[in-house]
Amino acid sequence: MCTLSKGAVIMMSGRVGTILRSMWKRITQKLVNKLILLFTSVIILVVGSLTIISYQMIEKESVNHSIASTTNNLLLVNQNLEDYLEGMQQLALPQLRYNDIMNAIANENRDYAARMVIENYLRNMFYSRNDLEAIYLYVADRHQYYVVTRETYNITVRKGINTDLPKLPWYKEAMASTANESFQSFVESRSDMGYVAPQASFMAYHRVLRSIASRHPQAVLSFYYNTSAVDEIMRNIPLGKGDQLMLISPERVPFYVNSLPLYERMRDSGVLAQIGEGGSGQVTWSDSNSNQEYLVVYDAGQKDGWQLIKPIPYRQIYEAATTTRNWSYVIGALFLGVSIILVTLTSNAITRPLHKLSTQMKRFSTGDFEARAPVKGHDEIAYLSLHFNEMVQRTEELINERYRMKLVEKNAILKALEAEINPHFLYNALQAISTQALKREMFDMADMVDALAQTLRYSINGKDIVAACEELRHIERYIGLQKARFGARLRVEVVWEDTLMELPIPRLSVQTLVENSIKHALEKVSSDILIVISAESGATDATIAVRDNGPGISEDKLKVVLDSFDEKWEDRESEHIGLKNLNTRLKLLYGDQAGLFILTDETGTEMRMQIPRGGVSHV
Incomplete structure (x- = not known):
């Protein structure tokens, strides 16, 4: 007889593994097969578990029932036996x-x-x-x-x-x-x-x-x-075909046995020696000759000690449990077959719309915007197909809108490039005027022209975020120009923490607030106006405030200003455009944590600009 080498065994195992993996891949390649496999496994587990549990419970119950019924029968027979023996003695x-x-x-x-x-x-x-x-x-x-x-x-x-x-x-x-x-x-x-x-x-x-x-x-x-x-003695115990019963005297002498060879094997194995002299009980005995296990139930008479012994094969005890288990397997197999058919039909009903949806998704992935999935019923798949169709339609609309926006953006870039020429021309012209003023020793005029030129240069430098110190230097030049107009009526104080001098802030943001105070406070009254520019740091953010002691903003006008913050960009109007633009820039640059807040009453108006300490995160 030939034997396989270790290498051949390994090669054969590898081939078997490859075949099994290939079969598993084919089975799990389709969703319908996965669903059938899943539900079949669940059904097998449930039916198998219930069958095993019921079999074990019936086994246990069968043993207990056999012990109880046999013990009661033996007790009655022992009473008959004692009465019969007493009758023998009385007759003699x-x-x-x-x-x-x-x-x-x-x-x-x-x-x-x-x-x-x-x-x-x-x-x-x-x-x-x-x-x-x-x-x-x-x-x-x-x-x-x-x-x-x-x-x-x-x-x-x-x-x-x-x-x-x-x-x-x-x-x-x-x-x-x-x-x-x-x-x-x-x-x-x-x-x-x-x-x-x-x-x-x-x-x-x-x-x-x-x-x-x-x-x-x-x-x-x-x-x-x-x-x-x-x-007469055994009238209370039912003896069927193959049942065994033994009547043994107190001296261990058998007086009645159905099978003498079985009695001799039990006697030689020593199991009869385990039986007590009084009372009832049971022991388990393994018959090596027939390879069977027996439940040996016995009852010994209290009066004379005669023993009634009934060995019951466990196979006979478990017969009902085995029959029930076999029927459970048959019913489970029928149930499994019916379930597989139902699961297959249900799985196909689920996967067929998904397959159609997948086909339309492939068309959509190739750029075909005519792809549409059929919508049938009101279940989740119909809901998914409906939203897929809406997504395709919306995507097509977004692409068309994006294309139009690209055209608009291109035109805007061209116009911006053209507009950029004008500020540079103005800056160069102002530098020429400043030079002529100096030559004619018009120093005040030269300072104003230089301040205006620096302000214009700062405005067009292209940076959107600047350090706070740069913004303050620009404000100083801007205030200088405004004082040339308003004179001593305009007073400005700056209360700025040193730790916030390098704080990144939007360019021209503080100027917008100062300009608003000049427009709505200084220009509205003939008295002096004090504008206080301050900055203080908090745990998570920094607050920049510009306060004036003007007449304040009316409630209706304040509501109009605040409502303009929530308008769409396309719906913006010319009035309050500066504050609206600043609020929008803050939201775009720092997120919803940042914003512009306005506090006003009859003593004046305070505008606060709140900026997170973490810096720019949304650009």
């Missing part, structure tokens, strides 16, 4: 005619009347019961015996001699017994019967009759009971 005691029987036994060899007394006594006992095969009266001193039996249709009494009877075990046991009795079993052997007893005898009961005065044994009565005695 001639209580009313004891002296007459003893005299007849003593004189039977020389007195015919005595013999008639003995024969009538034996006949009366034989007629009193239907379960007797024969009755023997053995006269101990003369080794003679009388026997009454049923021969054909007649009851006959015969006489004989047997000198070997005192040598037999049952005879010696009866003589030595304090109860003057012994029981004889015919299960294992009939060689020590002593008499020619009928073959149908179930058991024999021997009773010693002693002289009341001298206690000397005068005779031995022997009763041979037929098998009807078994039926």
Whole structure:
């Protein structure tokens, strides 16, 4: 016989693994197969688990039921047995005619009347019961015996001699017994019967009759009971085909067994020695000859200690559980088949719309905006298909809008490039005017022109975010230009923390606030106006405030200003455009944490610009 090498085994294992992986890939390649596999696995697990659990529960219940029912039956049979044995003992005691029987036994060899007394006594006992095969009266001193039996249709009494009877075990046991009795079993052997007893005898009961005065044994009565005695004793226990039952005496002698080989195996294994002398119980025994396990239930009589033993094969106990399990498997298999069909139909109903949706998605991914998935029903797949169609339509609209925006953006860039020329031209012109003013020693005019030029240069430098110190220098030049107009009426104070000098802020943001104070406070009154520019830091943000002591903003006008912050960019108007633009820039640059806030009353107006300390995060 050839053997495979290690390399061949590894190669074969690799091929098997490749085949299994290929099969698994094919099975799980489609969603419908995955659903069928999932639900089939769940059904198998549920049915298998329920079958196993029910089988184990029925097994346990079967064992408990067998123990309980068998124990009760054995208890009843043991009561029958004790009553039957008591009847044997009462029959063997001639209580009313004891002296007459003893005299007849003593004189039977020389007195015919005595013999008639003995024969009538034996006949009366034989007629009193239907379960007797024969009755023997053995006269101990003369080794003679009388026997009454049923021969054909007649009851006959015969006489004989047997000198070997005192040598037999049952005879010696009866003589030595304090109860003057012994029981004889015919299960294992009939060689020590002593008499020619009928073959149908179930058991024999021997009773010693002693002289009341001298206690000397005068005779031995022997009763041979037929098998009807078994039926009488066992009437409370059902014995089916193959059931085993054993009746064992207190001396461990079997008096009734269904199977002698089984009894012998149990005796040789020592399991019978485990059975107690009183009460009931059960033990488990493994029969190595038949490879079977038995539940051995027993009951021992409390009065005489006779034992009834019933070995029950576990296979027989589990028969109902096994039948139930097999039927569960059959029903489970049918249920599994029906479920697979239903799962397949349901899975196809689910995956077919998904397949159509997937096909349209592939068309859409290639740039085909005519792709549309059919919408049927009101389930989640229909909802998904509907939104896919809306997504395709919206995407097409966005692409068209984006294309239009690109055209607008291109035109805007061209216009911005053209507009950029004008500020540079103005800046260069202002520098020329400043030079001419200096030549003519018009120094105030030159300073104003230089401040205007620096302001214009700062405005067009292209940076959107600047340091706070740069913004403050620009504000200083801007205030200088405004003072040339308003003179001493305009007073400005700056309260700025040193730690915030390098704070990144939007370019021209502070100027917008200062310009608003000049427009709505200084230009509205003829008195002096104080503008305070301040900045302070918080835990997570910095607050820049511009406050004036002007007349304040009316409630209606404030509402118009605040409402303009929420308008769309396309709907902006010319008034308040500076504050709206600043609020929009703050939201775009720093997110929703930043913003512009306005506080006003009759004592003045304060505009606060709140900026996160983390810097720009949305550009």
